[in-house]
Amino acid sequence: MAVAGVGGPCAGSGHRQLRHDGEAATMSTVRDSLRRLQVPDLAIRGWRPGMSGEALLALVCAYFVLACNGTFWQAVAQAGTSPRVRIVLAVAVFALHACVLAPFAWRAATRPVLAALLVLTACANWYASRYAVLFDVDMLRNILHTDMAESRELLSPGLLVHVAVAGGLPAALVLWTRVRIPSLRQDLRRRALFAIAMLALALVALAIGSQGVFSLMRNDHALRHRITPGNVLVSTVRALSQEERGPAGPRETVAADARRIVGAAGPRRPRVLVLVVGETVRADHWGLNGYARQTTPELARRDVVNFPDVTACGTSTEVSLPCMFSILGREHYDRVAIRHQENLLDVLARTGVAVAWRDNQSGCKGVCDAIGMQAMQPAQAPALCTGNRCLDAILLAGLRERIEAADDDVLIVLHPLGNHGPNYFERYPAAFEHYRPTCRHGDPGRCSRQQIVNAYDNAIGYTDAVLGELIDLLGAQHGHDAAMLYVSDHGESLGEYGLFLHGAPLAIAPRQQLQVPMTLWLSPAVTGSAGIDRDCLERIAGDAYSHDNLFDTVLGFFDVQTRDYRPGRDILHPCRRASAAARA
Structure with missing residues (x-):
């Protein structure tokens, strides 16, 4: 005796519902697995990539090393360094930037901080490549004290195009990306491990190529001022920390006994x-x-x-x-x-x-x-x-x-x-x-x-x-x-x-x-x-x-x-x- 409904008009609908529920469960499982793996879920989120803050920071730092340091790599090449030293420098520069930026490009600030830094780096790269500017403390102090008339003269269509392409487009991609933000405790632990790992990577790389790297730095004292954007960030912090608004009290008297001796050699x-x-x-x-x-x-x-x-x-x-x-x-x-x-x-x-x-x-x-x-x-x-x-x-x-x-x-x-x-x-x-x-x-x-x-x-x-x-x-x-x-x-x-x-x-x-x-x-x-x-x-x-x-x-x-x-x-x-x- 057949059971009512089995093989009837509702049978196909029931099977479709079961398949739909199974697919939804499978997709949910995939999402959870991808989140745990911290990889982009491009297809799942409608062509808007999502990734961890650490992954995005690493990608941006790699971009700095490969695309924003032409004058630095040119100086390294002119010094006749070996491929091994260049690889060590690339790894060290990447890791040090990631380590330094880790406390700042974090949680909700990750995307805006990295986007702003990309634009700033493109500006610095333009002046470094066009004018051979070295961004040391004195240069940053000059920039901070430059008036608007001088600043306007340094603007050009070429600069705007370069910043738009080399800084604006990457910054737009960064802002478009979704950054997954876990709980504060989990994020603190993960970010600390990331910073420690990057610091360890930089130290290992420098230890491997220490002889060539430190010899290069001794022979070219200006080389560190060519590493962008680290040169701008470090010099800006130093310039601002040394900034004096003027003496807090009376200035020290110089030549306190000074007097004119007009007429000593005759009236004049x-x-x-x-x-x-x-x-x-x-x-x-x-x-x-x-x-x-x-x-x-x-x-x-x-x-x-x-x-x-x-x-x-x-x-x-x-x-x-x-x-x-x-x-x-x-x-x-x-x-x-x-x-x-x-x-x-x-x-x-x-x-x-x-x-x-x-x-x-x-x-x-x-x-x-x-x-x-x-x-x-x-x-x-x-x-x-x-x-x-x-x-x-x-x-x-x-x-x-x-x-x-x-x-x-x-x-x-x-x-x-x-x-x-x-x-x-x-x-x-x-x-x-x-x-x-x-x-x-x-x-x-x-x-x-x-x-x-x-x-x-x-x-x-x-x-x-x-x-x-x-x-x-x-x-x-x-x-x-x-x-x-x-x-x-x-x-x-x-x-x-x-x-x-x-x-x-x-x-x-x-x-x-x-x-x-x-x-x-x-x-x-x-x-x-x-x-x-x-x-x-x-x-x-x-x-x-x-x-x-x-x-x-x-x-x-x-x-x-x-x-x-x-x-x-x-x-x-x-x-x-x-x-x-x-x-x-």
Whole structure:
């Protein structure tokens, strides 16, 4: 006797239900197995991959090693390393990045942290490959203190395309990925094991290739600053941790006994010294130094004393400006101590010299904090300005009136835009484009080296014209005995050794970034009242000097007496006659 329903219309439906339940159970089992294995479940989640945070972090770190360190691997190859050393380095760099990032790219922060780091790495990779930038602490400090006008000039279509492709696309993939987040306890245990494993992997790799790796690092001290993004992260942390907002209390007094001894060698008129801190001009492109091109025709027509062998304190404005105005100088350089001490301007102001700072650049880097700064504005000379940038002739606007209004000694510091790169073609008017063709892009990769050099030399020619006009202005002074001293803050690389711009670490900086021009003009009235022998100056001008000579030379010019005055560093001291004996 048949059982009701068996073999009837409902039989097929029952079997289908059983199959559906079985398939659902099987799929659930597969999902659970895949989750336990921590592998992507691409098909299961509708083509959106899911993986553990550790797997995603490892993939991103592998991408850093293989795709974002071209300059690092090029330097390793040029050192003639063996394949074994290269493999060891690749494993070590991968593992160290994974270990360092493990505490930060974690749980809900995993994807946004890694995505942001991918974009940042693409930016760093662009500047490292195009400009040979080394991201050490000083370079990161320069970046942190760069104003918007400078930053805009470093942007280019090529940069945006590179960042979009090399950083934006990987970052989008990272954000698209699902990161499975287990319980906090389980995640802590797993992340700790991952970090320990990565650290152990790095140590084992370095131990295996220790002889070759450490020899490579000793021979190339800059190599570690090429490892991206570790170089940016470590240097940024160090730069921020060393950042000083300024002295918490009064700055340390320098030359506390300083006083002017005006009249010791006979009565004299007030003096004015205009100190021009040139920007990014290198010595070997300075016409007065024998450069093949006469880039300084105006100065050559005037009675100046040129110093062809001068070394800068550093390779960036951030380092050189505070250093050259400090009594410590490069010989005893200490960035923190310099920030907490008075500088040359403070000492002069305390003795009664009227001190002023006029700026057409990115500020005085703390040097003029106590005396204030006059930032030149387009409204002062609209014809010299385009947008927020003005030609350096604006520094002369109202300068004559400023000097004539003073009835005592005056020091005026001019801080021009000069040859600040990479947009050299924007530093001079069209009438000064003597050398063509010129590079008219901020990206040196789009120009030949000769085009870059042509634009750079044209900018020096404009600086020369402004200095010539300044000398004429000072020569027409009736109330003050006048002088001008021009010295650049640092030099510039124009493609030598694959380097562009400036800011290289001092230990490996090429001479193009450290050798700077220095030129002095003295009015006949000054040479007479100060008892300076011009022939003597011409004879000693070829000696080796540096930014360290500035402090004492300016004190001597204004007849400032102090125990901290070092006559051996005063350029003018050996050539003084009556005043030298009186000051001694």
